[in-house]
Amino acid sequence: MKLQDKVAVVTGAASGMGKAIAETYAREGAKVIVADLNLEGAEAVVKEITDNGGIAKAVQVNVAKQEDIDNMIDTAVNEYGTLDILVNNAGIMDGFEPVGDILDERWDLIFDINTKGVMRAMRKAIPIFLEKGKGNIINTASTGGLNGAHAGATYGASKHAVIGLTKNTGYMYAQKGIRCNAIAPGAVATNISASMKNINAFGMERTKVVQGVIPRVGQPEEIAQVALFLASDESSFVNGTVITADGGWTAAF
DSSP, X not given: OTTTTOEEEEXXXXXXXXXXXXXXXXXXXXXXXXXXXXXXXXXXXXXXXXXXXOEEEEEEOOTTOHHHHHHHHHHHHHHHSOOOEEEEXXXXXXXXXXXXXXXXXXXXXXXXXXXXXXXXXXXXXXXXXXXXXXXXXXXXXXXXXXXXXXXXXXXXXXXHHHHHHHHHHHHHTGGGXXXXXXXXXXXXXXXXXXXXXXXXXXXXXXXXXXXXXXXXXXXXXXXXXXXXXXXXXXXXXXXXXXXXXSTTGGGGO
């Protein structure tokens, strides 16, 4: 049991990578807060976990709201006594818009969820980790946070920002026992495409060449294994960095 008696919060955990991470952590002994805007989906994940002998609790969270993030972290502490691992996985896509076609309201929404929500959860968790003298943050970034042709300008910028935040945090708190790393998944079979609105024909066309060299689509469970490594003591010397999990896609360029 790599995470025996650890307490973890996983956002975006009702489906896809977040669901796989929550279930993997629970199998490895962690007590998990399954956080998602979709409460019914989160409760279904909790049922799966508890039916298999794990410990979990569902919390409805809109990561764009500070009060929801505060409640999410507070619930972990109130239910299980502490917090050891924070996984910021919740996120939405853009519609492949290039910068000339960005709408302010869409930019603000994507950054509120993909970037500000990550920052706020980290900010809420840091005092707990500082008091404990240890803690672990894992952020779901994207290969779109490393390259320019994997999504639109807004999504790419939001994930580049997450990577910058990850690196800064890993360095700043390295001597305080706190680690912060990110995962950059490539194409993974999730339902994030459901958040894509009004697909931009020009932007989509420009990314076709890059999409065409994807070796294969990954499974959420494959990303969960990376998240397990980063959450466990096996990665004790890994801090402030990004692990790319894309089946070799970005090795091509």
